[in-house]
Amino acid sequence: MIDYHVHTALCGHAEGSMEAYVCSAIRNGLQEICFLDHFTRRPYDRKNSMTDAELPFYYNEARRLQEKYHSQIKVKVGLEIDFNPELLSVIEDIVGSFSFDCIGASVHFIGDWNIVSYRQADRYGEEDLIKLGQLYAESLLDMMQYDFFDILCHIDVIKKFGQTPLRSFMSDKTELFAEIKKRGYVVEVNTSGYDHPVREPYPSFNILARLCEAGIPVTIGSDAHRPEDVGRHFAKTIRMIRSAGYKYLLSFDKRTRDMILV
Ligand SMILES: [Zn+2]
Ligand SMILES: [Zn+2]
Known part of the structure; x- marks a missing residue:
């Protein structure tokens, strides 16, 4: 199996060296792991991302680990880019200096509100949740207009804190499915x-079954922020992916896609 979304201590809120993640993946019997650590240049969110100066180390360390462990596992490297239209061209320039295997895109913010942060979760109680679902869907649609990304990460993460309307925000948004298909994105199944x-x-x-019906490919990631979380909850999630109708997961090599039996 593959795990296409793991972090490292470089992002400032995860723990463990890159090598510790690779060793954990080997112990869990994975055939492939892909680092997808945070990269953002939001001035108020720098502590949640590696810096520009850390990128060369991150990239080279992943390639070194690929060499060192090549007989046991494939090690890939990409980035999880926080969607911010104002910063995208700067990010594209920086990222373009490396040959990443894949680029993931995530909506983590609505305005200056970090919607995935436990520290800011009280704000869900103050919002009109139907409107919030709409706003989140608009951010996803905006994000999809950029051809720079390969993978859409945790696409319904707005439901993270469990509010009912946000658990089904995509059910009436057929335009989202159509746009994912049209733009050729891979959707991540994120077990965190x-x-x-x-x-x-x-x-x-339910969303996964509709993605499958629409012919949209998927990959899988644990979003591990600790080495021991690599491959977490995979057995039941793989059963779920199969019962949604999927036969394959996608992997990446220098931005080209490959299929792996699920
Ligand atoms: Zn994320
Ligand atoms: Zn992540």
């Missing part, structure tokens, strides 16, 4: 949601 208040993966089974 099992450990969040919502207690289910991103996306939920």
Whole structure:
């Protein structure tokens, strides 16, 4: 199996060296792991991202680990880019100096509100949740207009804290499915949601079944922020992916795609 979303201590809120993640993946019997650490240049969110200066180390360390462990596992490297239209061209320039295997894109913010932060979760109680779902969907649509990304990460993460209207925000948004298909994105099945208040993966089974019906490919990631979380909740999630109708997961090599039996 593959795990296409793991972080490292470089992002400032995860723990463990890159090598510790690779060793954990080998112990868990994975055939492939892809680092997808945070990269953002938001001035008020720098502590949640590696810096420009750390990128060369991050990239080279992943390639060194690929060499060192090549007989046991494939090691890939990409980035999880926080979607911010104002900063995208700067980010594209910086990222363009490396040959990453894939680039993931995430909506973590609505305005200056970090919607995935436990520290800012009280704000859900103050919002009109129907409107909030709409705003989040608009951010996803905006993000999809940029051809720079390969993978859409945790696409229904707005449900993280479990509020009912946000758990089904995509159900009437057929334009989102159409746009994902049209733009050729791969959607990530992110298992971290099992450990969040919502207690289910991103996306939920219903969304996954509709993605499959629409012919949209998926990959899988644990979003591990600790080495021991690599591959978390994979057995049940793989069963879910199969029952949604999928036969393959996608992997990446220097931005080209490959299929792996699920
Ligand atoms: Zn994320
Ligand atoms: Zn992540």
